[in-house]
Amino acid sequence: MPDPAFGFAVLVGVSAATYSTFLKLGAGAINPALGAVIVTGAAGVVNLVVLLGMRAQGQPILFTPRAAAFMVVCGIAAAGIDLFGLLAYGQGLKLSSSLVMTGVSVSLILLVGFLALGEPFTWTRLVAIALIAAGVLLLHAQGI
DSSP states (O other): OOOOOHHHHHHHHHHHHHHHHHHHHHHHHHHHHHHHHHHHHHHHHHHHHHHHHHHHOOOOOOOHHHHHHHHHHHHHHHHHHHHHHHHHHHHHHOOHHHHHHHHHHHHHHHHHHHHHOOOOOOOHHHHHHHHHHHHHHHHHTOOO
């Protein structure tokens, strides 16, 4: 049986690609702050419907103050993703260059995993970070 976490990770990738594509398409024709509000509002509605559906199925809604604080920080970071993504695309960033954003994100996630969360460090992962950095530099050299 396939690992459900892997399946969810693939769905995250599909969602992120859809997000980047439509953010690029709309960025040039909307104020970045208004665009971020619309993205956040749409996400809020979808998430509320899912939450209510889960509750209607009898699933417990787990909540701790610590987790809620982490989610507030996530919300602030998501606002930055929306706003800065709209600004980058509005300033001419090519959709294919959105890999720069992904590369920086992946590298930072790996470093935080190693340094702050104590996840296992391997030389293969270090090589992966170096390759990501090289790819970002190559994309930048081509003229984002």
